[in-house]
Amino acid sequence: MLKAYIDVTLKKSILDPQGTAVKEGLSKLGFEVETVRIGKHIEVTLNDMNRENAEKLIDEMCLKLLINPEIEVYSYRIEEE
């Protein structure tokens, strides 16, 4: 079986107040970092299919439901379960 690990993040142009808050929190603890961006992680287990079909399907899922293309972008990797 194949498993897709999908990451959804806000587009670079969009302000991420959560990321900003976490950056400040890290700074309080002494971790000085350049930027923090926060996103979502989604794991999808797929029925039997080849990798090529799986990629097609994941792209379709992302564009249709999992992301809002107005504000978000996605990336993923697919692994054998």
Add this chain to the structure above:
Amino acid sequence: MKPYKMVGLLEEEYNKIVEILGREPNETELAMYGVMWSEHCSYKNSRALLKLFNTKGLRVLQGPGENAGIVDIGDGFAIAMKIESHNHPSAVEPYQGAATGVGGILRDIFTMGARPIANLNSIRFGELKDEKTKKLLRGIVRGIGDYGNCVGIPTISGETVFNKCYNDNPLVNAMSVGILEKKDIKKGTARGVGNSVMLVGHTTGRDGIGGASFASCDLTRESEENRSAVQVGDPFMEKLLMEACLELIKTDCVVGIQDLGAAGLTSASCETASRGGSGIEIDVARVITREKGMTPREIMISESQERMLVIVEKGKEDKVFEIFNKWGLHAVVIGRVTDDGMLRVLENGKVVAEVPASSLADGSPVNYRSYRRPKYMDKLSNMDIANLPCPENLSETLITMLKSPNIASKEWVYSQYDYMVGTDTVVVPGGDAGVLRIKGTKKGIALTVDCNSRYCYLNPYEGAKSSVCEAARNITASGGRPIAITDCLNFASPEDEGVYYQFRNSILGINEASRILDTPVISGNVSFYNQSEKMAIYPTPTIGMVGIVENIENSMDIHFKDKGDSIILVGETKAEIGGSEYLSAIYGIEAGRVPEVHVEIEKNTNEGVLSAIEKGLIKSAHDISDGGFIVALSECCFKNELGVNVNIDTELREDIFLFSESQGRYILTASKDNIKDIIEIFTKLGVQAEVVGEVIDSDFKVNINGRNVINLNIKEMKSAWKGSLPCIMNQ
């Protein structure tokens, strides 16, 4: 370690189980006794004393013993209410702990056939300068908000208190209130041999296994690591479950219904069977699990949230499937009602546990604990305020008070709760009680939750009485007549004689006030072991109260309305500064003799205030509590940014008059034309009431015996009061 110790039982308790069964219990049975006989489920350390409560009254339709209490409010309607603690889970995982606390209490309400219409909460934290406390406050408030907001129940009132005694043990007491038609009351009983036992709602997982025994031990480092015992809430599922259950209850197929709370399927099945005098047989193989390989033991004690047990009349199961299917929820028949009084657990038809249902539900040994007056009480009550200097600049002192976390505006907290959804909230948070209209009637209900735990620490009996009286004053000031109490008794270890003295005397104090005010206790909850290795919490008997507002048009808020209105001080101000917010916030002292409470006088005073409200004589009413007269006076000014010109004649020291927390007092405003009538009302009742000043534009001026002692601008005061919490939280 002995197996019975692993499930939190004592040797003598184990022996009693063997005696009941006539044999050794197996692993599943032992786990079931472990959770059911834990303090959390069995009330073994409190049952003997809880019997003392005044629980009867003409309006009481359901007293303690069910999922929630119910009172009649007339017009064919009734109100269900209950308060419950979720202290330990919230200490370990603030967000989920608080959220599931709200979820559990909501289920207690709709289990009774009532639609939840309001949530309240009392939350208590350690000192706010601590980063750990801020994290707890953020998480708990967000948890309460996210859950209640999503289900769509307005959170209309509550209290947020800070005291170092809660540093290691924050308290989360969640209260919910529902409305129902009297004819629709449902109970958690299993009756009728052959009727189906159905499990509906969420699937069952390993989350929260052993939560009930977890809640019954002291918080230690290990328990902080023991996070598997924390359940995760799903408010969306709760909303669907609520709608489906309320739809189901309107049909004729439900014999009994009970939510799965602490001790999960074990408690729901044995309690329904025990109440109905019947037995129940269930097959755990039919339970839909969300994890593979769950054992019967795990399924029986799982505390997965958002599940209900429904006893359905045989042959009417299809109606249940239809309704739950419509809402996209699971519903399965997992067993049937029997007449042998046993809770029999099968796995694929093979018996894995078989015990008398009533022995699980009500059979735990009752502990008659010994108690002794703690030594600290005499020492602390002898403190003399006369030795403390009176502050030179009382304006500055007032600003400091307004900024102190216990007095400062709690908008940072309540603005995270949707307090308007449902479009019934007439009086919003930030005043005394919250008030809701009851659509379809002229009535409303007023709701509040109160406890002064510092008083309860210094004098448990008087403190508990004060807490009831303060709740009643909050209801009264909002235009309501108090009718019933739900209580949440938060204490340290009952095994400590001093703590048990606090517990016993708090109950006696609540009882005295409740009898005189005719506000029976209709439901409640006890939470013991709120202590860490370092410290124990102050006794905290939280009082939730409901009152009826006969004509909703007469509901009242605290805010001054018009320039030129007269300010009336009702009640007598005495040199009662012991245990006050003033001593704590300004001098860092928590000692002294707590203010006396004369419940009969309180009752008369309340009658007077209510009568003035109902006759339409007054424009605002506010009860005087933490911080005394001057803090209450300030609070009345903020919303409409009006000021005061007040002149006091008194024999008391200036600071003592201003900050005394003498009980039974209110601040009212009225137009000058009505003053004579108002004073007459109170004179007839033998209650002191006098005009002390008037509402003016924006200056806040107070003179005592002709000398100006406070001269401030209301905007400056408001910004101190309003900005304090956000400022502390953003540091």
Add this chain to the structure above:
Amino acid sequence: MKAGVVVFPGSNCDSDVYSVLKELGADVKYIWHGEDKIDVDLLVLPGGFSYGDYLRCGAIARFSKILEGIYDYVENGGYVIGICNGFQILTELKLLPGALLKNMDLKFICSDCILEVSNDNTFFSRLYKKGERVNFPIAHGEGNYYADDETLKELERNNQIVFRYVNNPNGSRNDIAGIINKKGNVLGMMPHPERRASSLLGGTDGIRLFKGMIESFK
């Protein structure tokens, strides 16, 4: 006017808006999300947490059966108002441009909120006056309106902004509280006019919005 309030799993302001429409004399009904016919003059997408707001607010509700026909309905001139969660659903449907992000300070905010009416020449806002200030409460965690610069310019140019915050509570770009589509028959707004329709509940500023719509059909 025939109005229908859609009930999604997780809607919780459905009965609030239903009650106001009913009191004002509209012929109003609830429409279950699983139905497939929009046979009303005004479709209301109410506030709440449809599908628990899981994934993104409104993302799952947008695929409900009842909304399959919404594009044709709007194309044919049917009116739609989305309040709070309803606004979020309308942006997910792309019936309105932009998106609603987490509030700037990351907290849910429930409070009174002063708005300025920016466009009084719509089916929805015609009983208000441009520039007038009204108080509609807000109660949301994700009401921070975002659209790219070009879209914002277009919204301004076409006069599509109907309500603006006077003291921006959530970080919305251009203080946007409510917008309308180009055609003028779809309004989305974060604040709750249905919560200000009784003097008992703190004011009646919201009534005119519903009255205006109902009277257009008389």
